Amino acid sequence: MIETKQYTAGEELVNLFTANREMYNEGCPVFMNGAREAALEKFYKAGIPSKSNEDYKYTDLRPVFQNDFEVVPRYVEQSVDLHEIFKCDVPQLNSHIILLINGWYYGRNRRVGEFPEGVICSSLQHAANEHPEIVEKHYNKYAAASADPMVNLNTAMAKDGLFFYVPDNVTIEAPVQVINIMYSKENTLALQRNLFVLGKNSEARIVFCDHTLNENYYILNNLSECHIEPDSRFGFFSVQNQHNGAVNITSFFANVEKNALLDTNTVTLNGGVVRNNIKVQLVGEHAHANVNGLTLADEKQHVDNFISIDHAVPNCTSSQLFKNILDDHSKGVFSGQIHVFRDAQKTEAFQQNNNVLLSETAEMFTKPRLIIDADDVRCSHGATVGRIDEDALFYLRARGIGEKEARLMIMFAFADQVLSQIAVPVLRERLEDLVERRLRGELGPCQHCTLNNKK
Amino acid sequence: MLTIKNLHATIDGKEILKGINLEVKPGEIHAIMGPNGSGKSTLANVLAGHESFEVSEGEVTFLGENLLEQAAEDRARNGIFLSFQYPIEIPGVSMVNFMKTAVNEHRKHNGLEPLKASQFLRLMEEKKKIVEISSQLTNRSVNEGFSGGEKKRNEIFQMAMLEPKLAILDETDSGLDIDALRIVANGVNTLKTPENATIVVTHYQRLLEYIVPDYVHVLYNGRIVKSAGKELAYELEAKGYDWIKEEAAE
Ligand SMILES: Nc1ncnc2c1ncn2[C@@H]1O[C@H](COP(=O)(O)OP(=O)(O)OP(=O)(O)O)[C@@H](O)[C@H]1O
Ligand SMILES: [Mg+2]
Numbered sequence: 001m002i003e004t005k006q007y008t009a010g011e012e013l014v015n016l017f018t019a020n021r022e023m024y025n026e027g028c029p030v031f032m033n034g035a036r037e038a039a040l041e042k043f044y045k046a047g048i049p050s051k052s053n054e055d056y057k058y059t060d061l062r063p064v065f066q067n068d069f070e071v072v073p074r075y076v077e078q079s080v081d082l083h084e085i086f087k088c089d090v091p092q093l094n095s096h097i098i099l100l101i102n103g104w105y106y107g108r109n110r111r112v113g114e115f116p117e118g119v120i121c122s123s124l125q126h127a128a129n130e131h132p133e134i135v136e137k138h139y140n141k142y143a144a145a146s147a148d149p150m151v152n153l154n155t156a157m158a159k160d161g162l163f164f165y166v167p168d169n170v171t172i173e174a175p176v177q178v179i180n181i182m183y184s185k186e187n188t189l190a191l192q193r194n195l196f197v198l199g200k201n202s203e204a205r206i207v208f209c210d211h212t213l214n215e216n217y218y219i220l221n222n223l224s225e226c227h228i229e230p231d232s233r234f235g236f237f238s239v240q241n242q243h244n245g246a247v248n249i250t251s252f253f254a255n256v257e258k259n260a261l262l263d264t265n266t267v268t269l270n271g272g273v274v275r276n277n278i279k280v281q282l283v284g285e286h287a288h289a290n291v292n293g294l295t296l297a298d299e300k301q302h303v304d305n306f307i308s309i310d311h312a313v314p315n316c317t318s319s320q321l322f323k324n325i326l327d328d329h330s331k332g333v334f335s336g337q338i339h340v341f342r343d344a345q346k347t348e349a350f351q352q353n354n355n356v357l358l359s360e361t362a363e364m365f366t367k368p369r370l371i372i373d374a375d376d377v378r379c380s381h382g383a384t385v386g387r388i389d390e391d392a393l394f395y396l397r398a399r400g401i402g403e404k405e406a407r408l409m410i411m412f413a414f415a416d417q418v419l420s421q422i423a424v425p426v427l428r429e430r431l432e433d434l435v436e437r438r439l440r441g442e443l444g445p446c447q448h449c450t451l452n453n454k455k
Numbered sequence: 456m457l458t459i460k461n462l463h464a465t466i467d468g469k470e471i472l473k474g475i476n477l478e479v480k481p482g483e484i485h486a487i488m489g490p491n492g493s494g495k496s497t498l499a500n501v502l503a504g505h506e507s508f509e510v511s512e513g514e515v516t517f518l519g520e521n522l523l524e525q526a527a528e529d530r531a532r533n534g535i536f537l538s539f540q541y542p543i544e545i546p547g548v549s550m551v552n553f554m555k556t557a558v559n560e561h562r563k564h565n566g567l568e569p570l571k572a573s574q575f576l577r578l579m580e581e582k583k584k585i586v587e588i589s590s591q592l593t594n595r596s597v598n599e600g601f602s603g604g605e606k607k608r609n610e611i612f613q614m615a616m617l618e619p620k621l622a623i624l625d626e627t628d629s630g631l632d633i634d635a636l637r638i639v640a641n642g643v644n645t646l647k648t649p650e651n652a653t654i655v656v657t658h659y660q661r662l663l664e665y666i667v668p669d670y671v672h673v674l675y676n677g678r679i680v681k682s683a684g685k686e687l688a689y690e691l692e693a694k695g696y697d698w699i700k701e702e703a704a705e
Contacts, residue, residue: 389543394505394506394527394543395539395545396548396557397526397527397528398527398530398536398537398539399531399553399613400528400531400557400560400617401528401553401556401560402560403526405556406528409545409548409553410545410548412547413546413596417546417547
C-alpha cells in the first residue's frame with residue numbers, strides 16, 4: 001500500500017497515477033496498461049464531472065471527491081475471513097457467491113458449487129494474463145468511446161475486478177451472486193473493472209450486491225463491460241445497499257448481438273450519492289434489452305440513473321422502466337436516452353419513468369433524450385411525478401387497513417411493477433422482501449444489518 | 456346505532472352539508488334519495504371518515520361513541536362500511552392481499568387471531584358465492600380494469616367479507632345490468648340481520664323493490680327535506696323532485 005496523502009480533485013488523481021505509473025501497470029498485461037494512457041488523458045482534460053457537464057447536470061461529483069481518501073493499487077490480503085464476517089442480505093439465492101473487496105477479487109473465494117465446463121469466473125487481472133485471447137478481444141472495447149470522466153478514470157486506474165466467461169451453448173441456471181464489499185481502515189476510492197463475455201446461445205445471470213461494511217468514506221467506481229453473442233440470454237442485476245456516506249458510481253456497458261437478450265435491473269436501496277451509467281448497444285438484429293430500475297431514497301440520498309440505449313440495426317426492441325420513491329430531502333434523477341440509428345427500421349423502444357415523492361422536500365429530475373434517425377419505428381416515453389394517491393389510501397383505510405399499512409401497500413405495489421419484471425423467481429422474491437423491509441424502515445445499509453452475523 | 460345531529464360539512468370552505476339529522480336503529484334500512492349534487496355522497500364520505508371534508512358543526516354517535524373523532528380505519532373496524540359510488544382502482548395491490556389484510560385487521564380489532572392462508576381462502580370462496588363474483592376478478596389487482604358493474608359487485612363482495620354493522624351503499628345499483636342488480640340486492644339481503652343496519656343511496660325506485668326500506672329520506676341542498684315510508688320512493692319516481700324543491704323553498 002502506498003501513502004496517497006490527501007489527494008483530492010482530478011488533477012491530483014492524475015498526479016498520483018503518473019507518480020506511481022509502474023505500480024499501476026504492475027501485474028497487468030500490455031493491452032490493459034496501454035488503455036490507461038488515453039483514458040487518463042481524457043480524464044485529465046475533463047476533470048471530475050460538475051454540473052457544467054450536461055450528462056451530470058444534476059449530480060455534481062466535485063464535492064464528493066473533495067474528501068480525503070486512499071487509492072490502493074495492489075491487492076491487500078485481508079486479515080479476517082470475509083466469508084465469516086459477511087453474510088449478505090440477499091442470500092439463499094441458491095447461487096454461486098463471489099466476494100470482491102474494495103474492487104479486488106477476494107483471494108480466498110471459496111468455490112460454491114461447480115460451474116459447467118469451460119466457464120471462467122475469476123479475477124480480471126488473473127484472467128487477463130491467463131486467458132488474454134478472450135479478455136483482450138473485449139477489454140475496453142465498449143467503454144473506450146465514452147466521454148464520461150468516471151469511465152475514463154476507471155480505465156486509467158482500475159486493475160482488477162470480476163471476469164466471467166460462459167462458452168457457447170452453456171447455460172448456468174443459478175444466478176451468480178457477486179458481493180462487492182467496501183471494507184477498509186481508511187477512507188478509500190476503489191476502482192473495480194469487470195468483464196462478462198457470453199458465448200453464442202449461452203445463458204447466465206449475475207447479481208451484484210454493493211455493500212459497505214464500516215462507516216468509512218468510500219467511493220466505488222465500478223465498471224462492467226459485457227459482450228453478449230448471438231442467441232444468448234444474460235441478466236445483470238445490481239442491488240445497491242451502501243451507507244449514506246458512500247459514493248457509488250456504477251457503469252455498465254453492454255454489447256448485444258443478434259437475437260440476444262439482455263435483462264438488467266438496478267435496485268438502489270441505500271447509498272449517499274449513487275450514479276448508475278447504463279449504456280446498451282443493440283448491434284445485431286432482433287436483439288432485445290430490458291433496462292429497469294427502482295430507487296428507494298430518503299434522508300439526503302442522491303440517486304442518478306443515466307441510461308442510454310443505441311438501436312444500431314433494424315428490428316431490435318428495448319424497454320426502460322425506472323421508478324423512484326423519494327422521501328425526506330432525497331433527490332432522484334432519471335435521464336434516459338433512446339438513439340435509433342439511421343436505417344434501424346422497425347425499432348421498438350419504450351421508456352417509462354414514474355416517481356412518487358413522499359415529502360415536500362424530495363426532488364425528482366427526469367429527462368427523456370430521444371434521437372430518432374429512422375422513420376419506420378415505434379418509440380414512446382412517459383414520465384410522471386406524483387404523490388401517494390389519496391383516494392386509494394382512503395379506499396384501503398375505509399376497509400379497516402391502518403394508514404401506515406395502507407401507504408406501504410400502495411408504495412410496494414408501485415415498486416413491485418419494476419420487480420415483477422424479474423424473470424428469476426428466487427431473485428424476484430428476495431428483492432421483493434428487501435424492498436418491503438426497506439419501505440417499512442426495517443432495512444438499513446449493510447453495516448447495520450449484516451455485520452451482527454459475525455460469529 | 457347511528458345518530459346524526461345537525462351535521463354541517465364543508466370542502467374548501469364551501470358548505471355542502473347544512474344540518475343533517477338522522478337516526479338509524481339496528482335492523483333498519485334507510486334509503487336516501489335526492490337530486491344530483493345534493494350532498495348524498497358527501498354524507499356517506501363524512502360518515503366513513505374522508506378527511507377532505509371538514510365537519511364544521513354537529514355531532515355523530517355510532518354505537519354510543521363519537522364517530523367524528525375516529526380515523527377512517529377505526530370506523531371501518533368498528534363496523535362502518537361504505538360501498539363507494541366510484542370504487543378506486545389500485546394497480547399492483549392484489550384483491551387477495553387487500554382483503555386478507557382488511558379481514559385480519561378486523562379480527563385483530565375484535566381480539567381474534569389472524570386467519571391462516573387456507574382459512575382465508577375458504578372464507579373468500581364462501582363469500583364469493585353471495586355475489587356470484589368470479590375468481591377472474593378476485594385474482595386481479597383491486598378494481599383494476601373492472602367494468603363499472605364489476606366494481607359494484609366487488610364492493611358488495613367486500614361487504615360480505617367484512618360483515619359490517621352499518622353498511623352505506625352509495626349508488627350501488629348504478630351501472631348494474633338487470634341480472635346483476637338482482638344478484639347484488641340478494642347479496643345485501645342475505646347479509647341483513649336484525650342487528651345490522653343499511654343506508655341505501657339511490658336514484659331509482661327499482662333497487663328499493665329488492666332492498667325494501669323502512670324509511671325514505673330526500674336530501675336536497677345539504678338537508679334532509681322530507682322523510683317518509685317506502686311509498687315516498689314511488690312518488691318521487693312518478694313526480695320527480697320539483698315539488699320537493701318547491702316545498703323546500705317555502
Ligand atoms: N372534492 C370536492 N371538491 C369540491 N366540491 C365538491 C367535492 N366533492 C363534492 N363537492 C360538491 O359537493 C356537492 C355535493 O356532492 P355529492 O357528491 O355529495 O352529491 P351527490 O348528492 O352524491 O350527487 P350524485 O347524485 O350526482 O352522486 C356538489 O356540488 C359537488 O360538486
Ligand atoms: Mg353521489
